[in-house]
Amino acid sequence: MKWSRRDVIKGLGGIPILGAVWWAGASNAVSKNRERTAILEQLNIQPSLPSAVKAISGDPIRVGIIGFGIRGEQLIRALGFATKEWLEEMRLAAEEDPNHSSLEDFMNQDKLNVKLTAVCDVYDVRADRVINSFSTEDNKVIRFRTHQEMIRSGKVDAVIIATPDHWHAPMAIDALENGIHAYVEKPMTHTVEETYRLKEVAEKSKASLMVGHQHRQTLSFQTAQDIVTKGVLGHISLVQTNTNRNDDNGAWNYNIEDEANPQTIDWDLFLGSAPQIPFNKNHFFRWRKWWAYGSGLSGDLLTHDYDRLNCVLQMGIPSSVMASGGIYTHNDGRNVPDVLQVNMEFPQFSTGSSQKKGKEKGMTFVYSATLGNGFNRPTILMGHDGTLELGNRLTVWPDSSSTKYADQIESEKMKPSVPVYSYNPGASVPDAVSSATSQYFADKGLMWTYINGARVDSTFLHLREWLSSARNGGAVSCGIKEGFEEAISAHMAGLSVKLGIRIKWDAAAQRIVPIEGIDFDEVLLSNT
Amino acid sequence: MTETKGKWQLKHSVVFMRVLIGWHFLYEGVVKLYNPDWTSFGYLATAQGPFKPLFLIIAKEPIIGWADTLNWLALMFVGITLLLGIFEKKGALVGIILLALYYWAHPPFPWLMQVNVEGSYWFVNKNLIELAACMVIYQYPTGQYFGLKYLFNKKNEQTKTETL
Numbered sequence: 012m013k014w015s016r017r018d019v020i021k022g023l024g025g026i027p028i029l030g031a032v033w034w035a036g037a038s039n040a041v042s043k044n045r046e047r048t049a050i051l052e053q054l055n056i057q058p059s060l061p062s063a064v065k066a067i068s069g070d071p072i073r074v075g076i077i078g079f080g081i082r083g084e085q086l087i088r089a090l091g092f093a094t095k096e097w098l099e100e101m102r103l104a105a106e107e108d109p110n111h112s113s114l115e116d117f118m119n120q121d122k123l124n125v126k127l128t129a130v131c132d133v134y135d136v137r138a139d140r141v142i143n144s145f146s147t148e149d150n151k152v153i154r155f156r157t158h159q160e161m162i163r164s165g166k167v168d169a170v171i172i173a174t175p176d177h178w179h180a181p182m183a184i185d186a187l188e189n190g191i192h193a194y195v196e197k198p199m200t201h202t203v204e205e206t207y208r209l210k211e212v213a214e215k216s217k218a219s220l221m222v223g224h225q226h227r228q229t230l231s232f233q234t235a236q237d238i239v240t241k242g243v244l245g246h247i248s249l250v251q252t253n254t255n256r257n258d259d260n261g262a263w264n265y266n267i268e269d270e271a272n273p274q275t276i277d278w279d280l281f282l283g284s285a286p287q288i289p290f291n292k293n294h295f296f297r298w299r300k301w302w303a304y305g306s307g308l309s310g311d312l313l314t315h316d317y318d319r320l321n322c323v324l325q326m327g328i329p330s331s332v333m334a335s336g337g338i339y340t341h342n343d344g345r346n347v348p349d350v351l352q353v354n355m356e357f358p359q360f361s362t363g364s365s366q367k368k369g370k371e372k373g374m375t376f377v378y379s380a381t382l383g384n385g386f387n388r389p390t391i392l393m394g395h396d397g398t399l400e401l402g403n404r405l406t407v408w409p410d411s412s413s414t415k416y417a418d419q420i421e422s423e424k425m426k427p428s429v430p431v432y433s434y435n436p437g438a439s440v441p442d443a444v445s446s447a448t449s450q451y452f453a454d455k456g457l458m459w460t461y462i463n464g465a466r467v468d469s470t471f472l473h474l475r476e477w478l479s480s481a482r483n484g485g486a487v488s489c490g491i492k493e494g495f496e497e498a499i500s501a502h503m504a505g506l507s508v509k510l511g512i513r514i515k516w517d518a519a520a521q522r523i524v525p526i527e528g529i530d531f532d533e534v535l536l537s538n539t
Numbered sequence: 540m541t542e543t544k545g546k547w548q549l550k551h552s553v554v555f556m557r558v559l560i561g562w563h564f565l566y567e568g569v570v571k572l573y574n575p576d577w578t579s580f581g582y583l584a585t586a587q588g589p590f591k592p593l594f595l596i597i598a599k600e601p602i603i604g605w606a607d608t609l610n611w612l613a614l615m616f617v618g619i620t621l622l623l624g625i626f627e628k629k630g631a632l633v634g635i636i637l638l639a640l641y642y643w644a645h646p647p648f649p650w651l652m653q654v655n656v657e658g659s660y661w662f663v664n665k666n667l668i669e670l671a672a673c674m675v676i677y678q679y680p681t682g683q684y685f686g687l688k689y690l691f692n693k694k695n696e697q698t699k700t701e702t703l
Contacts, residue, residue, distance in 0.1 A: 022690035025558070025623040032562050032622070036569030044574060109592045 244394030307347025565618025624686010
């Protein structure tokens, strides 16, 4: 058999093409990897791992729930107790849509060493729901009329407070003074005075206090902290956070139940220190819309965003706050604003600088909210060297005029339009300069964090940390310091929008700077 | 004569197409092989259409690791067979399966949101067209004209039936 040149070309012509394509693909991928690795090494960002929590050993911790409304039910579920009604609802939802994983997630949740022993709710229907769902042969859930009775009953080691805001501090103070651990929903307090008082009590008490900002457990925020600390963004001068909602539920117009009436609701107990008015179902179910029991956007939603950023930046209480807003989208008898803009000033704050010493210092934190539009405005941290989009996913873009990255930008190793770092804990690997497709992976919001690729309820992690601290001692991630900063900042915003003036903080005295002739708490509680 | 010429043109066109598709598949496979961080997770997790649940299952641990490896292996298999002109029917078949998976993961149906696409498509997209091209390669193997198959044939054939 003789081979002609023609035979070689016809028979083996594919080989050089194969070699060329292989070489091109390999060298391209390797050089991209190298560039990316170089950038990553320079940035040196360490994706966070979940912090270890000491096990809750020994007898189960006996927990009482105060307030089994929407949030109370979620908290108790995170603790490992789901009502029969919810389980059935989720089972049907999963049947209808196989991607509906709430039930599966709940079932996969680790079991905590706790016992639900007591309930306190002014509404019979809700209290009965707890008793019917969670009482077992050897553990009958007991209903107490008041929180005082529950705290002094000897039946609980810890209480979860998920009541309207005006009850948060009185209950938390009473629990801590009696050595009962307390988990209190946000905002931590309803007035300025009780914020000061709760701080004193919590600092003296041996019991553990946790404020319900569960997103402190979100790993992306801990990674964001690393990004800021390592100076990846340079000096951050502006932080923008937002609330964008455009539905009835988002505007606190919750369902009003038919069973609710003066016989099934202990109205006087609900009112507590609030102005005495006749029975009103609307106020009972939709209390977030009135200053008497809630605090509107500043206490309800600003606190989330403020604490998220305080977790990342540890900026503390602003030196001053100015806010404005009005009732523009839901003129339905409420007296809290539904559109609110808050500017918090931190003139001394710095995240480090890549420029001449002294040129950069100070930051404004902007919270912008509307309940009349649902466009998703992301949370962004704007630094001289880069911009960080903060969510369950993190994305960092270099700034076109960055000092730190000037060389890379000029040599086009970095482009302002292309992220230099992207963190997606839901993806199987955190990747720099993320692939185009993974960018489209849906952000799951604040309720979830990802541990080794698995979805975990951050409220569960938050409760577990609190209970572990209750049993073993040790700090919690959102204790009195963080809660105090959150509550004071929110109250400053509330005061500013109500008074129409700048509210200042005296860091040395740890008090809001008094204004002659004005009683801050009277202003906060007033219905105008 | 015109028939022969037509056949000649068809043969060369199919060879040309085969090389291009092999090139495309091989490059995709090699790039993934040499990128340790590459994963199909994002692509699968954002899947749409009737087979969405299936793709979401594949996107989960530990299946995703296997899916990633199988994907670049399959891509390279298609690339190598089509470029070298050997086992090209098997290569074309694997190519058809891969492209069908890609097509159904993000089908260009008007009622689905089109994410991450660079053109405008209505039921038909480039994946589907490349799939059809693989069908042609499957039906009309050309390795005996250009490829390793040519050498094997030459060994066995002493009488030349075709001199084109």
